[in-house]
Amino acid sequence: MKARELLSRGGPFLGLVLVSALFGGLVGPQFFTPGNLELIARQTAIVGMAALGMTLVIASAGIDLSVGSVISLSTVVVALLLRHAASPALAALAAVAAAAVCGLVTGLLVTGLRVVPFIVTLGMMLLVRGAAKGLAEERRIEAPVTWLNDLLRTHAAGVGVLLPTGIWVLLAMALLVAGVLRYTRFGRHLLAIGSNERTARLCGVRVGRCTVAVYAIEAALTGLAGVMQFAKLSVGDPTVAVGLELDVIAAVIIGGGSLTGGRGTVFGTLVGAVLMTVIQIGCSQRGLPNWVQQIVTGGVIVAAVAIDHWRQRAQAA
Amino acid sequence: MGFLSEDRKDEGLALGLSVADNMTLSRLAGLGPGPLVLPRPQARAAAGLIQRLGIRCRGAAQAVRELSGGNQQKVALARLLHHDADLLLLDEPTRGIDVASKTQIYALVDALVADPGEGRPARAVLFVSSYFPELLGLSDRIAVMSSELDEHRLILEAAGTKGAA
Numbered sequence: 001m002k003a004r005e006l007l008s009r010g011g012p013f014l015g016l017v018l019v020s021a022l023f024g025g026l027v028g029p030q031f032f033t034p035g036n037l038e039l040i041a042r043q044t045a046i047v048g049m050a051a052l053g054m055t056l057v058i059a060s061a062g063i064d065l066s067v068g069s070v071i072s073l074s075t076v077v078v079a080l081l082l083r084h085a086a087s088p089a090l091a092a093l094a095a096v097a098a099a100a101v102c103g104l105v106t107g108l109l110v111t112g113l114r115v116v117p118f119i120v121t122l123g124m125m126l127l128v129r130g131a132a133k134g135l136a137e138e139r140r141i142e143a144p145v146t147w148l149n150d151l152l153r154t155h156a157a158g159v160g161v162l163l164p165t166g167i168w169v170l171l172a173m174a175l176l177v178a179g180v181l182r183y184t185r186f187g188r189h190l191l192a193i194g195s196n197e198r199t200a201r202l203c204g205v206r207v208g209r210c211t212v213a214v215y216a217i218e219a220a221l222t223g224l225a226g227v228m229q230f231a232k233l234s235v236g237d238p239t240v241a242v243g244l245e246l247d248v249i250a251a252v253i254i255g256g257g258s259l260t261g262g263r264g265t266v267f268g269t270l271v272g273a274v275l276m277t278v279i280q281i282g283c284s285q286r287g288l289p290n291w292v293q294q295i296v297t298g299g300v301i302v303a304a305v306a307i308d309h310w311r312q313r314a315q316a317a
Numbered sequence: 318m319g320f321l322s323e324d325r326k327d328e329g330l331a332l333g334l335s336v337a338d339n340m341t342l343s344r345l346a347g348l349g350p351g352p353l354v355l356p357r358p359q360a361r362a363a364a365g366l367i368q369r370l371g372i373r374c375r376g377a378a379q380a381v382r383e384l385s386g387g388n389q390q391k392v393a394l395a396r397l398l399h400h401d402a403d404l405l406l407l408d409e410p411t412r413g414i415d416v417a418s419k420t421q422i423y424a425l426v427d428a429l430v431a432d433p434g435e436g437r438p439a440r441a442v443l444f445v446s447s448y449f450p451e452l453l454g455l456s457d458r459i460a461v462m463s464s465e466l467d468e469h470r471l472i473l474e475a476a477g478t479k480g481a482a
Contacts, residue, residue, distance in 0.1 A: 184352050185345045192342050195331035203343035262333040
């Protein structure tokens with residue numbers, strides 16, 4: 001029982017250790033230098049940040065396919081405001097707010113029209129992408145250099161304390177989101193909705209309100225991921241992050257989330273996100289072509305879900 | 318007012334969640350300051366209910382899915398107790414569960430009505446069942462509803478006939 005419980009809690013982490021050991025062996029000990037670990041963290045930041053919100057949405061048995069589009073909108077908003085001489089903090093805040101509005105609309109459509117989130121967010125994916133392109137007049141938006149550009153710059157360049165500032169932001173948000181999911185009424189309600197919506201409703205959970213709130217919060221976190229994307233690109237790009245939602249969803253699923261809801265942890269999600277980056281960076285440092293990396297990542301996603309199902313069946317029996 | 322659904326799996330319980338989560342879902346307030354739900358008070362509340370209802374489980378953290386039907390039903394009933402309802406609507410609470418659990422539920426219902434607890438108003442239980450003997454054993458008053466006679470007409474009312482079946 002103990003061993004199985006350990007496997008159940010630490011499964012994704014165990015996977016991460018195995019995959020890291022594998023690439024450590026393939027690439028050599030330089031794979032674990034502080035500089036390389038920092039590179040992995042920086043590469044994970046954008047997907048990781050968006051995946052924090054996705055963890056909440058998937059815990060409530062929802063899904064959001066508009067993540068990539070919201071990120072691109074967010075980069076465009078930051079760049080436009082910086083060009084109009086707004087302060088960097090204001091620009092970032094506005095980007096998060098714009099993203100949150102997208103999430104609010106998604107949540108209201110899901111609850112108001114009673115259309116499944118898959119369809120609503122599929123629509124929002126195109127809608128928000130279109131809005132981003134329209135806002136940017138289908139061009140990249142150059143922006144003056146500010147401290148926002150340093151968010152994900154390596155510590156070796158002399159910014160941030162020990163780690164790039166963006167990583168600290170990610171860790172702080174991760175702690176916050178984990179706390180909300182585990183230790184608040186809202187978090188318990190999300191898990192209850194995800195596990196059995198009818199029961200949650202009968203127990204007095206305000207399902208509609210929770211749903212709208214969770215999509216707004218998730219989109220705000222995605223907006224923050226967009227600010228990081230801007231930091232990486234240093235321009236506002238309405239065509240960036242196409243399909244990124246799939247990486248985000250994969251991170252949650254590898255981390256133990258279930259698309260049928262009621263499950264998922266922030267720690268697992270972060271492990272899932274890091275795991276995918278390790279595969280990416282490991283393959284490229286080993287000199288393996290991109291197609292190998294994609295096949296390996298795909299295999300890990302399927303394996304993670306398969307192992308999880310097998311474990312649950314074993315537990316039920 | 319608390320309602321125990323006859324449809325345990327679809328309406329009554331969130332099977333994937335823990336015993337403690339299911340028991341406390343309808344009244345999470347008071348399990349921590351402000352909007353917080355802290356594990357310790359939640360586990361304490363659940364442990365009390367597990368003992369009071371004689372629920373067989375590994376602990377408050379076990380998923381309800383893994384329990385037997387009778388024990389699942391007792392978890393659902395425990396939620397009503399945690400909610401501290403004055404009026405309990407129990408819809409087929411003994412359907413599809415083992416005899417031992419049935420007996421425990423009868424005893425619990427009896428105790429709830431006979432002794433509401435210190436300084437609290439009396440409780441009422443509306444017990445719906447299609448199994449007549451258990452109604453005879455449990456009820457102070459039985460009403461029979463049938464759609465074959467005039468629309469949902471009350472055709473029998475036995476007042477004050479509590480006694481053994």
